[in-house]
Amino acid sequence: MKKGERRKRELLEIAYKMFIARGYENTSVDDIIAEAGIAKGTYYYHFESKEQTLEEVIGMMIEQETEAAKQVLHADIPVPQKIVGIIASLRPQQEEQPIEGALMRPENLIMHSKIKRRLIETVVPLLSEAVEQGIAQGIFSCDCIPERVRMLVSVSSDTFDEGRFSERDIAVFIDMTEKLLGAKPGTMGFIRELIR
Amino acid sequence: MKKGERRKRELLEIAYKMFIARGYENTSVDDIIAEAGIAKGTYYYHFESKEQTLEEVIGMMIEQETEAAKQVLHADIPVPQKIVGIIASLRPQQEEQPIEGALMRPENLIMHSKIKRRLIETVVPLLSEAVEQGIAQGIFSCDCIPERVRMLVSVSSDTFDEGRFSERDIAVFIDMTEKLLGAKPGTMGFIRELIR
Amino acid sequence: MKKGERRKRELLEIAYKMFIARGYENTSVDDIIAEAGIAKGTYYYHFESKEQTLEEVIGMMIEQETEAAKQVLHADIPVPQKIVGIIASLRPQQEEQPIEGALMRPENLIMHSKIKRRLIETVVPLLSEAVEQGIAQGIFSCDCIPERVRMLVSVSSDTFDEGRFSERDIAVFIDMTEKLLGAKPGTMGFIRELIR
Amino acid sequence: MKKGERRKRELLEIAYKMFIARGYENTSVDDIIAEAGIAKGTYYYHFESKEQTLEEVIGMMIEQETEAAKQVLHADIPVPQKIVGIIASLRPQQEEQPIEGALMRPENLIMHSKIKRRLIETVVPLLSEAVEQGIAQGIFSCDCIPERVRMLVSVSSDTFDEGRFSERDIAVFIDMTEKLLGAKPGTMGFIRELIR
DNA sequence: GATGAATGAGTATTCATTCAT
DNA sequence: GATGAATGAATACTCATTCAT
Numbered sequence: 042m043k044k045g046e047r048r049k050r051e052l053l054e055i056a057y058k059m060f061i062a063r064g065y066e067n068t069s070v071d072d073i074i075a076e077a078g079i080a081k082g083t084y085y086y087h088f089e090s091k092e093q094t095l096e097e098v099i100g101m102m103i104e105q106e107t108e109a110a111k112q113v114l115h116a117d118i119p120v121p122q123k124i125v126g127i128i129a130s131l132r133p134q135q136e137e138q139p140i141e142g143a144l145m146r147p148e149n150l151i152m153h154s155k156i157k158r159r160l161i162e163t164v165v166p167l168l169s170e171a172v173e174q175g176i177a178q179g180i181f182s183c184d185c186i187p188e189r190v191r192m193l194v195s196v197s198s199d200t201f202d203e204g205r206f207s208e209r210d211i212a213v214f215i216d217m218t219e220k221l222l223g224a225k226p227g228t229m230g231f232i233r234e235l236i237r
Numbered sequence: 238m239k240k241g242e243r244r245k246r247e248l249l250e251i252a253y254k255m256f257i258a259r260g261y262e263n264t265s266v267d268d269i270i271a272e273a274g275i276a277k278g279t280y281y282y283h284f285e286s287k288e289q290t291l292e293e294v295i296g297m298m299i300e301q302e303t304e305a306a307k308q309v310l311h312a313d314i315p316v317p318q319k320i321v322g323i324i325a326s327l328r329p330q331q332e333e334q335p336i337e338g339a340l341m342r343p344e345n346l347i348m349h350s351k352i353k354r355r356l357i358e359t360v361v362p363l364l365s366e367a368v369e370q371g372i373a374q375g376i377f378s379c380d381c382i383p384e385r386v387r388m389l390v391s392v393s394s395d396t397f398d399e400g401r402f403s404e405r406d407i408a409v410f411i412d413m414t415e416k417l418l419g420a421k422p423g424t425m426g427f428i429r430e431l432i433r
Numbered sequence: 434m435k436k437g438e439r440r441k442r443e444l445l446e447i448a449y450k451m452f453i454a455r456g457y458e459n460t461s462v463d464d465i466i467a468e469a470g471i472a473k474g475t476y477y478y479h480f481e482s483k484e485q486t487l488e489e490v491i492g493m494m495i496e497q498e499t500e501a502a503k504q505v506l507h508a509d510i511p512v513p514q515k516i517v518g519i520i521a522s523l524r525p526q527q528e529e530q531p532i533e534g535a536l537m538r539p540e541n542l543i544m545h546s547k548i549k550r551r552l553i554e555t556v557v558p559l560l561s562e563a564v565e566q567g568i569a570q571g572i573f574s575c576d577c578i579p580e581r582v583r584m585l586v587s588v589s590s591d592t593f594d595e596g597r598f599s600e601r602d603i604a605v606f607i608d609m610t611e612k613l614l615g616a617k618p619g620t621m622g623f624i625r626e627l628i629r
Numbered sequence: 630m631k632k633g634e635r636r637k638r639e640l641l642e643i644a645y646k647m648f649i650a651r652g653y654e655n656t657s658v659d660d661i662i663a664e665a666g667i668a669k670g671t672y673y674y675h676f677e678s679k680e681q682t683l684e685e686v687i688g689m690m691i692e693q694e695t696e697a698a699k700q701v702l703h704a705d706i707p708v709p710q711k712i713v714g715i716i717a718s719l720r721p722q723q724e725e726q727p728i729e730g731a732l733m734r735p736e737n738l739i740m741h742s743k744i745k746r747r748l749i750e751t752v753v754p755l756l757s758e759a760v761e762q763g764i765a766q767g768i769f770s771c772d773c774i775p776e777r778v779r780m781l782v783s784v785s786s787d788t789f790d791e792g793r794f795s796e797r798d799i800a801v802f803i804d805m806t807e808k809l810l811g812a813k814p815g816t817m818g819f820i821r822e823l824i825r
Numbered sequence: 826g827a828t829g830a831a832t833g834a835g836t837a838t839t840c841a842t843t844c845a846t
Numbered sequence: 847g848a849t850g851a852a853t854g855a856a857t858a859c860t861c862a863t864t865c866a867t
Contacts, residue, residue, distance in 0.1 A: 220416040
């Protein structure tokens, strides 16, 4: 990695943290350069625009999370655990989420929705593949796999991203997952231990 | 209805349409008063702030839609149709949605998310009641009713609000609804005819 | 006093208190009518403008304070005590000054300066007359009476209005008064007991 | 002096002149940038806010005047002339006061009062030192020097700043100065020739 | 690679005042 | 006497972006 790239990477991390902490709209370019200790011109030397910075920030996140999800998919573990592992890898890692529930705050809506959209795009195929493995093994039984998977991811995001969910939410989500994928009751029960 | 109230109602409708058409953030107070043909002061005579205008606009919508949903709940029709009818009443009416898919455009994220949140708050109890009627009649069989209902509404919103969904999406949603509520296969099949 | 006049008087007192408490510039007509519980039109029925309200408020104060000063002037007391009594009567009465030091706050500069100017105009002649009585009695001895009196009043206002003054300030003021008026040392010493 | 600093200095001078000429409150940021021929953003690049501009303008004035006063204090001239010289240096210089009596106009109250306050803070110590020199030389004789000096400065400002004063005002001021400082009659008489 | 001075369109909000009813 | 809806000029401040050095 060259010097210039490292610098840009640094800026990206700073921007990422600030976008998360204060929201994309509430973070001005001035804020970013003040935090980074660089001049306005330097910022625009590295980035085309503020919006493009956001895209790159999101790209960086997606890349990291997709990577994690792929490793889970190809790991040598039971299929149900792959499913759960992939879904779990979607959530921002600890180090990346300095402020609890930040992504759900209204000032982060834009970023959150962009992230969610791109995450679904990249994760649905991976999950679908896992489900197909499960079908081949006789663990699941269903059609319309991508559609089912998409709904699962969507519900997962809505229910768990905000951080406010109950035991009952988890129970219903497990039940829903099993039924949507045509699994035997209890197949996905271990999710319970993984969520929090 | 007094003179002042009518005027305010007019302004509310204008603001609503503009917020939908161009997004809340992209609609300036100047835009609104230009469209309404009033002076700046008149706007601020009726509304505390632009943000409060948004709240009132949303309140107005919720009220209308909740009203429709309540009538469906108390109508003399089969419970499965009540479920579908209530969910259907959530979507903005034709006359109210001048631009197809407007609510899903990124500039409308804030408004859409505020609406979705409040809609869920008001509609989940109504739907839950309908589900309980269904359980009493032996049509449904499940626990954790509010949680199940909330997930259904959430998926429904994510899947159908955007307007881009396939026959397969509908099929999966029907299947999911039946299984989540513990209904016999085919119970909710008529949804197919109602969505579009 | 007719009904209409009483109403106006009420408004004047409300405006006075608000001007003192929040400053003339920081008190909007809306604030006043909200506090008074009347409509905008009613306010403008009674007052030509906001500025004219200020003039009337000041006039009301001046009138009260001048009245007190006149009574002191014609009272049957030693001349030195008249001098002090008149100067003392300049300061806002207890009931009229709900907030300590309010007049000196920056937001009250305009009002304070208008008051000071008019107070000097009305009080210098009264004080001058008292000084002349003192000269006739051989207590004082000086020329340029109005100029001397004006400087005394000016210093008094600057030194004591703000409320932050020391024993030494008082001592110097006494010394200055005696010397400016050509009185024997000790003549005005009793001031000490009157200021606070 | 760097390029950026020179530009800021220019803006400061322009703002200063406009504040004096039209009053702080009556000078809008738009007025200033129009006069300076710069863009809005340039103004806010150099100044945090309009209020902060005022503070800097005042700071600039104070600095200049304090500098002049200090030179007088350390000059090799008789003490009485130092006193007068320092007091004289307080008044805005000719080049700096484009409009006669501007500081006293009501729209300049805020600026004037801020200036007066800060000027007193910086000048009382200097004058006190001069008085002490006088006492050491047997020219003056008094206690409570800072308090006496402050009253002198205060009266001087009130009497002469406005520009409307008579020969008699001057005479009384001279008399007052001599008596307050315990000087022999005639010591300060030369003031007469310096004021105007 | 880096700087930082300059830009200017854009925005929400305030408030004294008027006048038809 | 009283109302309150309507006015519209005025104002401070933001911020992404550019570009000569």
